[in-house]
Amino acid sequence: MKKETKTTLRLDKYLADSGAGTRSEVKEMIRKSRVKVNGETEKKPERKICPEQDRVELDQIWIRPQPEFVYYLLNKPAGYVSATTDPAEKTVLELVPQTAKGLFPVGRLDKDTEGLLLITNDGMLAHRLLSPGKHVDKTYYVETERPLTPEEAAKLENGVDIGEKNPTLPARAELLPPEGTKGRLHLTIHEGKYHQVKRMVHAVGTEVTYLKRISMGSLALPENLPVGSFIELDPETIKPRPLQ
Numbered sequence: 001m002k003k004e005t006k007t008t009l010r011l012d013k014y015l016a017d018s019g020a021g022t023r024s025e026v027k028e029m030i031r032k033s034r035v036k037v038n039g040e041t042e043k044k045p046e047r048k049i050c051p052e053q054d055r056v057e058l059d060q061i062w063i064r065p066q067p068e069f070v071y072y073l074l075n076k077p078a079g080y081v082s083a084t085t086d087p088a089e090k091t092v093l094e095l096v097p098q099t100a101k102g103l104f105p106v107g108r109l110d111k112d113t114e115g116l117l118l119i120t121n122d123g124m125l126a127h128r129l130l131s132p133g134k135h136v137d138k139t140y141y142v143e144t145e146r147p148l149t150p151e152e153a154a155k156l157e158n159g160v161d162i163g164e165k166n167p168t169l170p171a172r173a174e175l176l177p178p179e180g181t182k183g184r185l186h187l188t189i190h191e192g193k194y195h196q197v198k199r200m201v202h203a204v205g206t207e208v209t210y211l212k213r214i215s216m217g218s219l220a221l222p223e224n225l226p227v228g229s230f231i232e233l234d235p236e237t238i239k240p241r242p243l244q
Ligand code: URA
Pocket: 108, 109, 110, 111, 113, 194, 195, 196, 197, 198, 199, 211
């Protein structure tokens, strides 16, 4: 969780993080009187600044604070819609701290679906995960009204007609031991059509009774993360990882 207090950091770090140069290069710039803080030349690299309040200039150019990205991995409960606002329903944004502007859910889980939902303000990451053609793997734990036969699982894998122009793309369906009269499986799909899993299961002759997303790209839902809880992911670890 982020603290409410305003963050301060060293001037040389601020400039280096903004892409002005390496830490030693920006130290040199500061020593050469090229840097001003609030209109005054600053010669100490260790000077503490508050990016939201202090105006830092390099060669008379204002170095604006970089937007701060946050990444919450939420175990979405049923009963919440995947939207930023809704006039009538509870939204997933109510489940994470509002410490940053512009938070939104990456993709959509149905109101009654549980599991992994990434909430961020990083539009580029969302684009990498969602844009057509990326085909990021999404794995769901699925319970069905009755167990599927191996032939039905094979149909899910090869592609089924869900009323779209084309059949669904190849998928992976791993049947799990049934529980009572219920069927259970892990289904991995590479697209994200509206109600896709429910429509695929319907296409082979039964219905989904419970749905939970357990992974998306390289992100997995931690097994011990309670429903309705989230963890904050470290930007340093999420950004360089290939998410497809
Ligand atoms: N497929 C569905 O049918 N629902 C979801 O929420 C996600 C995938």
